[in-house]
Amino acid sequence: MASTESKSSLIMPGEETSTCWSCGTMRAVHFCSACGKVQPPVPVDYFAFFGFPKKLNLDTAALQKEFYALSRRLHPDMSAQADGQEREWSLEQSSLLNDAYRTLKDPIKRTQYLLRLEGVELEEQSKQATDKARASGELKKQVVPPDLLEEMFELNIQLEELRAQKNLGEDDPALLEEIGKAKLSLEQNHDALLAELKSDWSRWDKAIDKVDDQERLKIRDHMVDVLNRRNYVRNLVRDVNEAMESRP
Amino acid sequence: MxxxxxxxxxxxxxxxxxxxxxxxxxxxxxxxxxxxxxxxxxxxxxxxxxxxxxxxxxxxxxxxxxxxxxxxxxxxxxxxxxxxxxxxxxxxxxxxxxxxxxxxxxxxxxxxxxxxxxxxxxxxxxxxxxxxxxxxxxxxxxxxxxxxxxxxxxxxxxxxxxxxxxxxxxxxxxxxxxxxxxxxxxxxxxxxxxxxxxxxxxxxxxxxxxxxxxxxxxxxxxxxGGDDIDNLLIMIALDDIQGDLKLDVRRNGEAVARIRKAVIEAKIALSSQPFTKLDVELPGGQRYQREITREAFEELIAPVIQxxxxxxxxxxxxxxxxxxxxxxxxxxxxxxxxxxxxxxxxxxxxxxxxxxxxxxxxxxxxxxxxxxxxxxxxxxxxxxxxxDVTPLSLGIEVAGGVTDKIILRNSTVPASATQHYTTQVDGQTNVAIHVLQGERELARDCRSLARFDLKGIPPMVAGIPRIEVKFLIDANGILQVSAREQRSGQEAQIEVQPSYGLTDEQVESMLLESYDYAEEDFRQRQVIEARHEAETILGALAKGKKNQAWRNLSSDERRHIETLERALVTVKEGGDYHAIRKGIDVLNEATTHLAEMMMDTAVSTALKGKTMDESDLGEGPQTGHPVGKAEFE
Missing domain, CATH: 3.30.420.40 (ATPase, nucleotide binding domain)
Structure with missing residues (x-):
């Protein structure tokens, strides 16, 4: 995972007071509102880059619109005729813009990013992390949600059986049905977690509006828990799909 | 310009x-x-x-x-x-x-x-x-x-x-x-x-x-691509030739080249015809002939297009x-x-x-x-x-020969990722980074892009230096790397060893001499071009003078045009292309009115139901197209 930006010195667009390097007038954050020249990047978090508050319910249509509008200003194509220094800034600004847009447009990535800004190190439960641990022979620490423990244990045995059968070219409809049922239940579980996360977003945004730090920390920890469970369940569903798909 | x-x-x-x-x-x-x-x-x-x-x-x-x-x-x-x-x-x-x-x-x-x-x-x-x-x-x-x-x-x-x-x-x-x-x-x-x-x-x-x-x-x-289809057809032809003609031409470059030319023609023909004939004269005089139906062709190429x-x-x-x-x-x-x-x-x-x-x-x-x-x-x-996006994920090799992906495929470019490194041994001043591209989990299965050596890290106790490395894929899809030791604020030096590329020095030494467009040569081309254009406009004017519209111009106007015409004829023979271009421009300007009148004449002729004289309509004074039909060479 790419490291997050520095948490200090957040500058909101509009608070910027410096002047344009080219024409000397007051400028907007990323480009000069008077002469249009790209400005040196200022270290801000992804939300601030777009001038958004650090809230989790985000109008993605507005985000896309802003992304396109800023792209028209900051993309290196737009400063192909400019001098070397401005082209350099344009490259940096535009990569920052793309990184920010990619992170914020996806609600899960957005949540993970915000939690990292809040100082939480999320567990890496991606497929990549799992495979990486497997390949390097490390044991990956993975906290199994207790209520899922039994279900998961059973499912793993069934998947092992399925793989063994597949190798022998056999087919057991009863086993398939069992696994299918387990998968359905996992998917329901996943949907429920997502719904929980969504209600957290709204609670978070309210806590931000009310500047309620205690409430904010409570929701933060809850979101970490929900995200970890969701990742866990999602990985299981993926394992099931892989085992089913690779059948002869 | x-x-x-x-x-x-x-x-x-x-x-x-x-x-x-x-x-x-x-x-x-x-x-x-x-x-x-x-x-x-x-x-x-x-x-x-x-x-x-x-x-x-x-x-x-x-x-x-x-x-x-x-x-x-x-x-x-x-x-x-x-x-x-x-x-x-x-x-x-x-x-x-x-x-x-x-x-x-x-x-x-x-x-x-x-x-x-x-x-x-x-x-x-x-x-x-x-x-x-x-x-x-x-x-x-x-x-x-x-x-x-x-x-x-x-x-x-x-x-x-x-x-x-x-x-x-x-x-x-x-x-x-x-x-x-x-x-x-x-x-x-x-x-x-x-x-x-x-x-x-x-x-x-x-x-x-x-x-x-x-x-x-x-x-x-x-x-x-198409090459792979050609190669399949070539293989069949080579097998046939060996089987039927008892000839092994695999190592015969000329024979293979002839076969290749023939199969490409056959492939193209089969896009519009149900069958075609391969007909190759082999070095030594023997002929290889074979009919291919589109059906057989399609069966053959199915694995390629699949x-x-x-x-x-x-x-x-x-x-x-x-x-x-x-x-x-x-x-x-x-x-x-x-x-x-x-x-x-x-x-x-x-x-x-x-x-x-x-x-x-x-x-x-x-x-x-x-x-x-x-x-x-x-x-x-x-x-x-x-x-645009980067087609492949960018990763770095971490412990155990594993790829740690830091920019995922299909990320809009420019895209960047920042990684932090430290040292393993007290006083260590170098850190090696291996950059990879690809989707596989193990470094050895990915494409090695380059090895970077971070140099000049200030000697410190192991684990203390904090080196920030920024990986940036630019709008061309090409990687740029920069590094900074954060505790000392020093820019770390990066030495790049591209895994499959040329170094800057190698590229410099290969620069093709651009003797063929030296200054003098270029000036001559300009002159030839300008002359050609001058001739076009003079020719058009000569035609225009035979037109009714010419007689409708005032005598002053006619005299003015003819003065400019003579000037252009003279300057055209000289070697100054700026002067020729200037002559063309002023003549062009002076004959605009004539051109308009010629157009009117042509239109009114058409309105009267008469047959249009092509030369009336098509040949008003005009600047030649910049392509002087390859007259120089």
Whole structure:
């Protein structure tokens, strides 16, 4: 995972007071509102880059619109005729813009990013992390949600059986049905977690509006828990799909 | 001024083209022979002069060891990854090639790296454009397959530099095609570009939104194309010849080259006919003949074209879209002329593909559009912006030989990622970083891009230095790396060892001497051009004088025109092209009224129902087209 930006010195667009390097007038954050020249990047978090508050319910249509509008200003194509220094800034600004847009447009990535800004190190439960641990022979620490423990244990045995059968070219409809049922239940579980996360977003945004730090920390920890469970369940569903798909 | 042109170049596996934006539409610039396609063939003639394009093709047959084709397949690759190519292509490596070294190909008794061979093709295109404009061309946009990795892109950029071109941007071929497609459509929606060329396959899915061309997902195979179909047919022919004629011509370069030429013709014929005949005269006088039906051909190529399915499905999956959400499928590349390929695309996307565009030219035309945008654009392009993606994930090797992905595929470029490193031993001043590209989990299964050595870290206790390394993929899809030791604030030095590329020094030493466009030579061309134009306008005026309209001019006006006419005749013989151009301009200006009256006469004649005299309408004074039909040479 790419490291997050520095948490200090957040500058909101509009608070910027410096002047344009080219024409000397007051400028907007990323480009000069008077002469249009790209400005040196200022270290801000992804939300601030777009001038958004650090809230989790985000109008993605507005985000896309802003992304396109800023792209028209900051993309290196737009400063192909400019001098070397401005082209350099344009490259940096535009990569920052793309990184920010990619992170914020996806609600899960957005949540993970915000939690990292809040100082939480999320567990890496991606497929990549799992495979990486497997390949390097490390044991990956993975906290199994207790209520899922039994279900998961059973499912793993069934998947092992399925793989063994597949190798022998056999087919057991009863086993398939069992696994299918387990998968359905996992998917329901996943949907429920997502719904929980969504209600957290709204609670978070309210806590931000009310500047309620205690409430904010409570929701933060809850979101970490929900995200970890969701990742866990999602990985299981993926394992099931892989085992089913690779059948002869 | 003509010198301001930025051209768009499609550097293809089989053919290459150069195009530019003429007014509101991109056009392909023809070569001296009047043809727009320049075959990507480079040969050495008897005098060891480099020959490129159509003229080089005969060497493929006559002296195959002195000619190279499909060199694009070798760009940015090492000797260990081209073993497969060597089985099917007559590439001859230098005898002293070492593993890990940039490839060197034998042409006659010389050796060239793939970027140098490509540079010769680029220089030919540059010359074609310079002849067309009558001025130097130094800046270009060059297209690459979307699925090209960093090394292949870098090699293409190097080729440009060697050819004396400043490559302002590398543009992905399917994306360039979408620009050409979108320019006249001006529609919003989702399009898929299926690009099967001579040697590469790309699939890209784009969102068109008010002039923004946003690539959502791309995939492909940089070693899949028409070449592979040719090779299958060649194999069959070689087997037949061995079986029927008891001849083994596998090692006979000339025989294989003749067979290759014949199978390509057969392949093309089978796109429009149900069957065709292979007829090859072998060296030694024997003939090989065989009839091929389209049915047999389609069965033969099925495994090749089937290889486009997995990348297409993956791109769709990555885009998060279903086939029915694609509004239009655009076909690019010569191999999409094969009916079976079209059927496959139709099945994949559930709709009839768009075939209005010339699949050979559309990439170069799109490159010209992008060149125009980079040059500042005009009304027609000012709303257009390309947002492309990186086709492959970027990773770094971590403990256990595992790839840690830091920029995922299909991320919009420029894209960046920051990583932090520290030292393992007290006083350590260097840290090595291995950068990889690819989707696999293990470093050894990914493409090694480069090894970076961070040097000059201030000696500290192990684990204390905090080195921030920034990886940035620029708009060309090429990686840039910078590093900083955060505790001391020192910029760490980075030493790059590209895994398959040329160093800057090597590129410098390869720069082609640009003697052929020296100052004096160029001035002469300008004069010849201007003279040609002067003759055109004088000829038109001579015709105009016979027209009724001439007599309708005031005598003052006639006298004024004739003075300028005599002046131009005189100045035309001199060697000052500025003076000739000036003479043309003033005469042109003075005869505008005459031209208008001639037009009126022609129109009124037509209104009276009389037959129009062609010479009345078509020959008003005009400035000649900048292309002086290759009169100089």
């Amino acid at each position: 003509a010198t301001d042109y930025i051209v768009g170049i499609d550097l293809g596996t089989t053919n290459s083209l150069v195009a530019y934006m003429q007014g509101d539409s991109p056009v392909v610039i023809p070569g001296e022979d009047g043809l727009s396609l320049v075959p990507s063939v480079v040969a050495l003639d008897e005098k060891n002069q480099i020959i490129v394009g159509n003229a080089a093709r005969k060497y493929l047959i006559e002296t195959p060891e002195r000619a190279v084709y499909s060199v694009k397949r070798l760009m940015g690759r090492g000797v260990e990854d081209i073993q497969q190519e060597l089985k099917f292509f007559p590439f001859r490596l230098a005898d002293d090639m070492q593993a890990g070294e940039v490839l060197r190909i034998k042409v006659g008794d010389r050796t060239y790296t793939p970027p140098e061979i490509s540079a010769h093709i680029l220089r030919q295109l540059k010359r074609n454009a310079e002849r067309f404009f009558g001025g130097p061309v130094t800046r270009a946009v060059v297209t690459v397959p979307a699925y090209f990795n960093d090394a292949q892109r870098q090699a293409t950029k190097d080729a440009g530099r060697i050819a004396g071109l400043d490559v302002l941007r590398l543009v992905n071929e399917p994306t360039a095609a979408s620009l050409a497609y979108g320019l006249d459509k001006k529609k919003n929606g989702i399009i898929a570009v299926y690009d099967l060329g001579g040697g590469t396959f790309d699939i890209s899915i784009l969102k068109l939104h008010d002039g923004i061309f946003e690539v959502i997902a791309t995939n492909g195979d940089t070693h899949l 290889r486009t399915v997995a990348p297409s499905t993956q791109a769709l999956k990555d885009s998060g879209l279903k086939p029915e959400q694609i509004d239009e499928v655009v076909l690019v590349g010569g191999s999409t002329r094969i009916p079976k390929v079209r059927q496959l695309v139709e099945k994949l996307f559930g709709r009839t593909p768009h075939i209005d565009l010339n699949p050979d030219e559309v990439v170069a035309l799109g490159a010209a559009v992008q060149a125009h945008i980079l040059g500042g654009g005009s009304d027609i392009t000012k709303e257009m912006l390309l947002l």
